[in-house]
Amino acid sequence: MSDTIRHRLTPLEKSERRLGFAMLAPAFLLLAAVVLYPIVELIRNSFHFNHLAQPWMGTPFVGFENYVKALGDDRFHEAVLHTVLYVLVTVPGAVVIGLGLALLANQPFSVKWPVRLGLLLPWALPLVFAGLIFRWFFEYNQGIANAMLRGLGLEPLNWLTSPGLAFFAICLAIIWKSSSFVALVLLAGLQTIPKSFYEAAEVDGATKWQQFREITLPMLRPAIFVALIFRTITAIQTFDIPYAMTNGGPGNSTETLAMYIHKTTVDFLDLGYGSALAVLMFIVSAVITSVYLRHTRRDPGRH
Amino acid sequence: MAGIEIAQVVKAYGSVPVIHGIDLSVRDGEFVVLVGPSGCGKSTLLRMIAGLESVTGGTIRIGDRVVNDLPPRDRDIAMVFQDYALYPHRTVAENVGFGLRMRGVDAATIARKVNEAAEILQITHLLDRKPGQLSGGQRQRVAMGRAIVRDPKVFLFDEPLSNLDAQLRAEMRVEIKKLHQRFGTTIIYVTHDQVEAMTLADRIAILKAGHVEQFATPDEVYRQPRSTFVARFIGSPAMNIVPAKIVPDATTITLAGGASVAAPASFARARGRDVLLGLRAEHLRLAGAEGVPARTVIVEPLGSDTLALMQVGAVEMTGRFPPSAPLRAGGEVALGLDLDQAHLFDPETGLAIV
Numbered sequence: 001m002s003d004t005i006r007h008r009l010t011p012l013e014k015s016e017r018r019l020g021f022a023m024l025a026p027a028f029l030l031l032a033a034v035v036l037y038p039i040v041e042l043i044r045n046s047f048h049f050n051h052l053a054q055p056w057m058g059t060p061f062v063g064f065e066n067y068v069k070a071l072g073d074d075r076f077h078e079a080v081l082h083t084v085l086y087v088l089v090t091v092p093g094a095v096v097i098g099l100g101l102a103l104l105a106n107q108p109f110s111v112k113w114p115v116r117l118g119l120l121l122p123w124a125l126p127l128v129f130a131g132l133i134f135r136w137f138f139e140y141n142q143g144i145a146n147a148m149l150r151g152l153g154l155e156p157l158n159w160l161t162s163p164g165l166a167f168f169a170i171c172l173a174i175i176w177k178s179s180s181f182v183a184l185v186l187l188a189g190l191q192t193i194p195k196s197f198y199e200a201a202e203v204d205g206a207t208k209w210q211q212f213r214e215i216t217l218p219m220l221r222p223a224i225f226v227a228l229i230f231r232t233i234t235a236i237q238t239f240d241i242p243y244a245m246t247n248g249g250p251g252n253s254t255e256t257l258a259m260y261i262h263k264t265t266v267d268f269l270d271l272g273y274g275s276a277l278a279v280l281m282f283i284v285s286a287v288i289t290s291v292y293l294r295h296t297r298r299d300p301g302r303h
Numbered sequence: 304m305a306g307i308e309i310a311q312v313v314k315a316y317g318s319v320p321v322i323h324g325i326d327l328s329v330r331d332g333e334f335v336v337l338v339g340p341s342g343c344g345k346s347t348l349l350r351m352i353a354g355l356e357s358v359t360g361g362t363i364r365i366g367d368r369v370v371n372d373l374p375p376r377d378r379d380i381a382m383v384f385q386d387y388a389l390y391p392h393r394t395v396a397e398n399v400g401f402g403l404r405m406r407g408v409d410a411a412t413i414a415r416k417v418n419e420a421a422e423i424l425q426i427t428h429l430l431d432r433k434p435g436q437l438s439g440g441q442r443q444r445v446a447m448g449r450a451i452v453r454d455p456k457v458f459l460f461d462e463p464l465s466n467l468d469a470q471l472r473a474e475m476r477v478e479i480k481k482l483h484q485r486f487g488t489t490i491i492y493v494t495h496d497q498v499e500a501m502t503l504a505d506r507i508a509i510l511k512a513g514h515v516e517q518f519a520t521p522d523e524v525y526r527q528p529r530s531t532f533v534a535r536f537i538g539s540p541a542m543n544i545v546p547a548k549i550v551p552d553a554t555t556i557t558l559a560g561g562a563s564v565a566a567p568a569s570f571a572r573a574r575g576r577d578v579l580l581g582l583r584a585e586h587l588r589l590a591g592a593e594g595v596p597a598r599t600v601i602v603e604p605l606g607s608d609t610l611a612l613m614q615v616g617a618v619e620m621t622g623r624f625p626p627s628a629p630l631r632a633g634g635e636v637a638l639g640l641d642l643d644q645a646h647l648f649d650p651e652t653g654l655a656i657v
Contacts, residue, residue, distance in 0.1 A: 204402030
């Protein structure tokens with residue numbers, strides 16, 4: 001922009017600019033009220049002692065004390081580790097499954113709506129419901145998972161009460177729930193690829209697999225990045241499904257960062273410490289998102 | 304190299320037939336243009352030859368093989384698409400070499416063939432660019448490059464020039480004709496533009512509503528159109544086709560609106576009949592007093608010659624006149640009609656009376 005010539009605004013341009021600001025003002029004020037103000041309040045809280053169960057202590061400024069406490073808090077470390085594991089498993093999982101679903105839904109079915117509906121339903125379902133449904137699936141006595149094991153002549157498993165299995169079951173539920181969103185994003189991407197690309201490849205002798213590798217995947221890259229960003233941000237905030245399925249148990253073995261923040265503030269009433277944890281989570285989210293965004297901006301495949 | 308035999312080919316989508324038993328015999332090395340208005344089935348027929356559409360009935364033969372059930376990659380054809388179908392994430396060189404790489408040709412051979420093709424098409428300096436950085440005409444060349452590196456038995460072109468402006472279209476037309484002269488490969492070329500058809504084709508197949516109206520050389524479809532459809536479709540401006548009646552002794556022909564003109568001896572073939580008289584613009588001229596009275600409606604000077612729309616009795620006819628002709632809108636003239644060059648069509652069937 002530096003090489004554009006700066007010129008005085010004409011009266012007409014000035015009045016247009018004023019009108020523009022006036023039109024933007026309501027939206028800006030609304031966002032300020034529901035986003036900006038809470039974030040500022042959160043950051044302010046994180047530097048104060050604020051425990052609702054100890055009202056006699058007041059809310060003194062404590063500097064970085066809450067943050068220092070987090071560094072030495074084993075339960076916080078575990079929650080971070082679990083969250084990272086959920087991200088590492090469910091983000092690629094949902095993208096791979098979602099890609100498969102999108103490719104399936106992009107086939108020339110004569111009747112399209114049942115496929116689209118099947119794709120949309122898991123997405124439209126509230127997260128807690130999805131958690132409850134999978135909790136029933138993995139319930140010890142009557143769940144479908146153990147029923148299948150018994151049907152195969154195997155011993156039923158303690159799905160939700162042994163740490164490794166509970167983690168596995170929760171990941172499965174998250175992938176099921178979130179892959180439909182990924183599939184929708186990728187399906188939109190697939191539909192922007194001209195049919196003639198595949199026809200030209202067909203005439204040129206490419207097999208279906210070669211067409212997928214040479215056309216579909218590279219052309220889908222921008223959509224895959226979008227899906228990855230959205231999926232990663234929501235995965236960092238994972239809460240509802242493990243909350244409904246195990247409530248973080250057994251022990252704290254499936255507890256995520258969001259759940260620990262929730263427990264600290266809502267159950268233990270420690271607003272100051274909870275705010276500090278939330279700020280830390282916010283920073284992690286922002287850093288990961290900016291890394292993705294930088295990558296997409298550099299991506300030479302975009303045109 | 305191979306000829307193509309299309310025998311009784313039918314295409315239907317569900318119960319809707321779009322191609323009704325087409326027969327077409329393309330000789331080895333021939334340049335055949337399929338032309339017709341949109342919806343006539345020309346692109347569908349081309350896509351059936353390519354294998355991108357299934358064949359409902361009849362047989363398609365490339366060389367001596369029936370290809371009805373062969374997938375496109377086994378037909379040894381190359382196709383240039385209307386939108387060029389260039390992959391935006393690949394360089395020009397990679398696009399041109401795509402087909403060879405898919406078939407497992409080694410990298411050195413691909414590089415050599417790509418360079419050869421690039422030289423022929425004068426795109427060597429573009430090989431490292433992406434299609435997004437090219438102009439329409441350059442993309443068109445790249446698309447042709449991708450076809451010629453494959454060295455196929457048959458080239459198929461699906462309206463390849465329709466996305467270009469008029470000047471580039473004329474340029475690329477010459478380029479395509481040169482390529483055909485150089486390689487001598489059989490070409491089937493689809494267009495809705497009769498100028499492309501006339502200038503490129505060895506033979507033109509004019510399609511109408513799923514059947515072939517006429518299949519002949521450009522000269523023949525111009526001089527001996529089989530029907531009013533062909534007569535109107537080929538040639539610019541379109542042939543004048545006006546209702547007329549030939550008297551029983553075939554000495555004169557009466558145009559709608561009453562003007563009577565002496566008929567040439569050949570009109571005896573339609574004595575006493577109502578006909579459609581077909582006369583090309585170049586067969587109208589300004590005559591002396593013996594001409595048919597007419598009024599000039601619109602004058603369109605083209606530089607090399609001048610077109611004028613004339614009101615002759617109850618009908619309008621377009622004539623092509625020398626630029627020096629004294630024409631002005633609203634002026635009265637006497638027209639000479641070269642009726643020995645005229646065509647007679649049956650008003651019921653639209654077919655030529657011969």
